Amino acid sequence: xxxxxPWWQNAGLRIGIALVMLVLLGGAAxxxxxxxxxxxxxxEFPHNFHVGTGIPCAYCHSGAETGPVAGLPSIExxxxxHQQLRTNTPRLAKLAEYGSTNTPIPWVPVFIQPDFxxxxxxxxxxxxxxxxxxxxxxxxxTVAEPIPGQNMGxxxxxxxxxxxxxFTRLSDCATCHY
Amino acid sequence: xxxxxxxLSATHSxxxxxxxxxxxxxxHDPKPREEMNGMVMEAxxxxxxxxxxxxxxxxxxxxxxxxxxxxxxxITGMGVTGKRRPVFWALYITTFVFWIGISHAGxxxxxxxxxxxxxxxxxxxxxxxxxxxxxxxxxxLFPLIHLGRVxxxxxxxxxxxxxxxxxxxxxxxxxxxxxxxxYLLSSTIYLYLxxxxxxxxxxxxxxxxxxxxxxLLALNWRGTEAExxxxxxxxxxxxxxxxxxxxxVHTIVSWDFAVSQxxxxxxxxxxxxxxxxxxxxxVSAVVxxxxxxxxxxxxxxxxxxxxxxxSLGKLVLIFSMAWAYFFFxxxxxxxxxxxxxxxxxxxxxxxxxxxxxxxxxxxxNVAIPWLTLWNRKIRRTPLAMFIxxxxxxxxxxxxxxxxxxxxxxxxxxxFDWGAYSPRLTDISIVIGTFCLFIFLYLxxxxxxxxxxxWEVQEGQMAHSTRKLGKGKVTSVxxxx
Amino acid sequence: xxxxxxxxxxxxxxxxxxxxxxxACVTACAMENNIPYTGEDETAxxxxxxxxxxxxxxxxxxxxxxxxxxxVMCQQCGHAPCEPVCPVYASVHSEEEQINVQVYNxxxxxxxxxxxCPYISRTFNWFDYPHPVPESYSLxxxxxxxxxxxxxxxxxxxxxIRHAVDTAQAEGREIEDGEVMTACQQxxxxxxxxxxxxxxxxxxxxxxxxxxxxxRLLEELGTEPKVVYLKGGGNYGx
Numbered sequence: 001x002x003x004x005x006p007w008w009q010n011a012g013l014r015i016g017i018a019l020v021m022l023v024l025l026g027g028a029a030x031x032x033x034x035x036x037x038x039x040x041x042x043x044e045f046p047h048n049f050h051v052g053t054g055i056p057c058a059y060c061h062s063g064a065e066t067g068p069v070a071g072l073p074s075i076e077x078x079x080x081x082h083q084q085l086r087t088n089t090p091r092l093a094k095l096a097e098y099g100s101t102n103t104p105i106p107w108v109p110v111f112i113q114p115d116f117x118x119x120x121x122x123x124x125x126x127x128x129x130x131x132x133x134x135x136x137x138x139x140x141x142t143v144a145e146p147i148p149g150q151n152m153g154x155x156x157x158x159x160x161x162x163x164x165x166x167f168t169r170l171s172d173c174a175t176c177h178y
Numbered sequence: 179x180x181x182x183x184x185x186l187s188a189t190h191s192x193x194x195x196x197x198x199x200x201x202x203x204x205x206h207d208p209k210p211r212e213e214m215n216g217m218v219m220e221a222x223x224x225x226x227x228x229x230x231x232x233x234x235x236x237x238x239x240x241x242x243x244x245x246x247x248x249x250x251x252x253i254t255g256m257g258v259t260g261k262r263r264p265v266f267w268a269l270y271i272t273t274f275v276f277w278i279g280i281s282h283a284g285x286x287x288x289x290x291x292x293x294x295x296x297x298x299x300x301x302x303x304x305x306x307x308x309x310x311x312x313x314x315x316x317x318x319l320f321p322l323i324h325l326g327r328v329x330x331x332x333x334x335x336x337x338x339x340x341x342x343x344x345x346x347x348x349x350x351x352x353x354x355x356x357x358x359x360x361y362l363l364s365s366t367i368y369l370y371l372x373x374x375x376x377x378x379x380x381x382x383x384x385x386x387x388x389x390x391x392x393x394l395l396a397l398n399w400r401g402t403e404a405e406x407x408x409x410x411x412x413x414x415x416x417x418x419x420x421x422x423x424x425x426x427v428h429t430i431v432s433w434d435f436a437v438s439q440x441x442x443x444x445x446x447x448x449x450x451x452x453x454x455x456x457x458x459x460x461v462s463a464v465v466x467x468x469x470x471x472x473x474x475x476x477x478x479x480x481x482x483x484x485x486x487x488x489s490l491g492k493l494v495l496i497f498s499m500a501w502a503y504f505f506f507x508x509x510x511x512x513x514x515x516x517x518x519x520x521x522x523x524x525x526x527x528x529x530x531x532x533x534x535x536x537x538x539x540x541x542x543n544v545a546i547p548w549l550t551l552w553n554r555k556i557r558r559t560p561l562a563m564f565i566x567x568x569x570x571x572x573x574x575x576x577x578x579x580x581x582x583x584x585x586x587x588x589x590x591x592x593f594d595w596g597a598y599s600p601r602l603t604d605i606s607i608v609i610g611t612f613c614l615f616i617f618l619y620l621x622x623x624x625x626x627x628x629x630x631x632w633e634v635q636e637g638q639m640a641h642s643t644r645k646l647g648k649g650k651v652t653s654v655x656x657x658x
Numbered sequence: 659x660x661x662x663x664x665x666x667x668x669x670x671x672x673x674x675x676x677x678x679x680x681x682a683c684v685t686a687c688a689m690e691n692n693i694p695y696t697g698e699d700e701t702a703x704x705x706x707x708x709x710x711x712x713x714x715x716x717x718x719x720x721x722x723x724x725x726x727x728x729x730v731m732c733q734q735c736g737h738a739p740c741e742p743v744c745p746v747y748a749s750v751h752s753e754e755e756q757i758n759v760q761v762y763n764x765x766x767x768x769x770x771x772x773x774x775c776p777y778i779s780r781t782f783n784w785f786d787y788p789h790p791v792p793e794s795y796s797l798x799x800x801x802x803x804x805x806x807x808x809x810x811x812x813x814x815x816x817x818x819i820r821h822a823v824d825t826a827q828a829e830g831r832e833i834e835d836g837e838v839m840t841a842c843q844q845x846x847x848x849x850x851x852x853x854x855x856x857x858x859x860x861x862x863x864x865x866x867x868x869x870x871x872x873x874r875l876l877e878e879l880g881t882e883p884k885v886v887y888l889k890g891g892g893n894y895g896x
Contacts, residue, residue, distance in 0.1 A: 006390070007390070114763070115802055115803065116762055116763040116802040117763075118800065118802075118817070118820070120820075120824055122824055122828055123824055123827060123828065126827070126828045149340075151340050151341070152340060152341045152342075153339070153340030153341055153342060154340070156341075156342050168753050168754065169753075169754045171342075172752050172753060172754040172755070172759075173747075173750050173752060173759045173761045173764075174752040174754065174755055174757070174759040174813075174816050174820070175754070175820070177759070177761045177762070177763060177764075177802075178759070178800075178801065178802065178813055178816045178817050178820070254785065254806075255783070255784050255785035255786060255806035255807060256767065256782070256784050256785075256806070256807060257700075257705065257784030257785040257806075261782075261784070262703050262704035262705050263704045263705065263706075263772070263778065263781060263782070264704075264772070264773075264778045265704075266769035266772040266773050266782060267769060267770075267773055324768070324769075325766055325767050325768060325807070326765070326766065326767015326768075326769065326782065326783070326806070326807025326808060326809075327765070327766050327767045327806075327807040327808065328766075328767075330766045331766060333745075333746045333764070333766055334745045334746060334766065343746075343747060343764075345745050345746055345747075346742070346744055346745055346746060346747050348742040348743075349742060349743050349744055349745040349770070350743060350770075351743070351744075351745040351768055351770055352745045355745070434770075437743075438739070438743065438770075438773060438774040439739045439774055439776050439879060440773055440774060440776075586773060589776070589778060590776055590876060591713060591730070591777070591778060592715075593711070593713040593714070593715065594711075594713075594778045596704045
């Protein structure tokens with residue numbers, strides 16, 4: 001007499017479970033990848049070229065030294081230079097469109113924090129931090145790319161490394177959350 | 179081979195006496211093992227139409243009243259319940275404490291009576307342990323249900339994370355979490371260990387899907403001497419180990435209240451007070467369940483005799499007295515302490531607009547058991563016992579209701595006094611967890627042998643009667 | 659930058675003899691801290707989210723009655739009952755500012771802190787409260803808009819404290835007395851609320867706190883509140 005296979009050795013069941021697992025894992029992986037990819041920008045801004053010419057970051061992101069938000073450049077900032085510079089590439093043609101009609105460029109912010117995190121650029125710049133410590137090496141990027149895993153642990157790691165003697169102050173909840 | 183002896187009155191003739199003993203005690207009415215096995219299997223496999231209707235009704239209750247309303251509460255917000263400032267905890271925590279209390283007695287009657295070798299426990303330990311596990315399952319939902327943001331509940335679990343944050347081990351809620359998970363785990367194992375031989379028994383007497391389930395659960399039990407030896411050892415260890423766990427769990431639940439600054443909660447008496455209350459309501463719940471089992475399931479009149487109701491009735495009476503002592507003690511302490519806010523609160527409980535809750539508590543917990551349970555006739559009437567123990571549970575619910583919403587509403591600043599009234603969602607979810615408990619119990623009653631046959635038989639083998647002088651004595655051989 | 663900055667002890671003095679119970683502080687607090695309006699029925703049921711409540715008590719028998727007004731906000735206890743009971747450190751002591759902090763995004767909503775607060779100064783977001791269009795223009799970007807299921811309470815306007823501290827630090831100076839003003843203090847028409855650093859002897863708030871009229875709420879509990887009340891013996895202005 002042939003022994004009946006127990007239910008858990010059923011091939012269909014196993015394939016079904018494998019499929020469900022695949023869908024779940026695949027979905028999770030896709031989600032992770034999508035959120036870590038650089039978003040589509042209205043103009044594919046070449047950071048590498050601008051940094052290469054020696055323009056300081058704060059020329060365009062001017063709020064970083066004085067306030068909480070660094071800001072994204074307005075059309076006046078871009079057009080101020082590019083009105084007089086070459087306009088023969090497709091990217092600059094797009095810019096010219098915005099510039100000539102004086103419409104603000106709908107930049108997509110890349111380094112964003114949730115509403116309940118109040119990050120302030122000013123003390124970080126005042127403490128002598130370089131932009132690339134947190135924003136990566138923009139000299140090698142065209143559009144800005146997010147840094148994966150930029151979460152609370154990431155902040156705390158640096159706060160501890162940079163100033164262990166001030167860690168009580170720098171790890172205070174009220175420093176960022178209110 | 180030590181022997182305990184119990185003398186019996188020697189008024190009847192010898193044969194009449196033997197017949198009385200047989201009728202009275204299951205232990206003196208032995209049946210062959212095979213016959214008892216068959217009776218338990220039959221009880222388990224018999225399902226009437228009424229059973230399925232009840233199962234469907236309670237299943238629907240779980241789906242709609244519990245999960246439906248809970249889902250709505252998660253999506254809409256905690257405001258669908260009747261809570262308000264200052265009554266931030268209300269019916270949910272009341273029912274939580276109630277269920278944890280209920281879940282206590284399962285282990286109490288099983289472990290403590292096992293440790294003290296109370297022989298009347300043998301037929302109903304399983305039923306009581308099942309009550310523990312399912313009561314905990316229903317109760318453990320409430321810490322989740324009452325969370326404002328239940329989707330973040332795992333932050334209370336200690337696990338390494340990117341935020342460098344651990345749970346706050348100073349918080350009683352974290353102790354609660356650890357205590358309840360420990361208790362759930364240990365009481366499930368304690369339920370499972372004595373179940374193994376019965377599962378093996380069921381495995382050998384069933385076919386089809388039942389057979390494969392029991393085969394999986396019985397862990398290849400064969401009944402060899404070595405297996406019995408290890409099982410007895412394990413059960414013994416667990417029976418001793420689970421008693422401190424059981425006491426600590428309800429003490430910790432009471433610390434949720436006792437360590438706070440809240441008027442009426444800040445009391446050193448709360449630990450034992452809660453434990454006594456828990457055992458009172460739990461033993462009562464055992465009686466309720468035994469009555470239902472005995473009157474609805476087949477063959478159960480043989481196993482669950484009047485002696486069980488009699489003995490449990492005495493326990494209820496004793497714990498009712500102990501509870502009354504603690505209740506009185508609380509008033510005495512606060513009268514002696516003399517903190518004005520507590521005095522006002524206790525006066526409010528007894529004389530405020532919600533005094534009926536307070537009187538319900540006292541009448542159901544003290545007056546009714548004291549007036550009835552001293553009477554042997556009442557103790558031996560299952561229906562009367564069912565009604566009395568139901569009332570005791572109503573009283574215990576009223577006690578928790580007094581302690582939680584009615585106390586929170588009357589704190590130190592009169593400006594902030596406020597009354598809580600439950601809304602549809604509170605009531606539905608509370609009823610939903612009752613449905614969940616009954617649903618699980620109904621399912622289990624047809625899936626798990628409700629009577630530990632091997633324990634009953636072991637007891638029957640150990641009991642014998644001997645002539646001693648004019649009377650007859652029962653001698654119980656101690657096994658192992 | 660290694661020198662230790664001494665911990666500041668923010669504190670508040672509320673002069674009950676000056677308080678008229680006009681509720682301006684309640685309104686100002688709601689504007690500053692994005693406190694939603696829950697509506698008449700909900701507030702009447704006890705679900706208003708005000709971080710300050712003017713407790714009004716009557717003195718005497720009718721018709722010879724006079725009201726006393728007592729604004730009660732979070733007392734920012736030094737030894738706070740709400741802190742040890744939170745299972746997830748959402749209610750936590752700020753070592754830097756010496757106040758109690760409620761971390762909204764950490765809160766799981768057990769509401770234990772609110773039960774344990776003897777001042778009943780905490781409020782709970784029972785629902786997601788909408789901020790419809792004209793109202794949403796007035797939201798303060800420096801304060802988190804809370805979602806349903808979290809506790810909240812008076813923060814001593816910690817966003818203003820942070821702003822002042824950051825500014826002073828960037829300019830390389832100490833914070834001056836009176837540089838941080840809470841919203842309630844700003845709005846109080848009689849100047850009954852004074853805010854400042856209690857650890858500095860010459861600050862206005864610590865001078866007022868040393869007054870003979872000063873007392874703290876429920877001092878016997880040992881919570882060490884940072885809010886000091888002033889009340890004279892007589893019936894000032896009824």
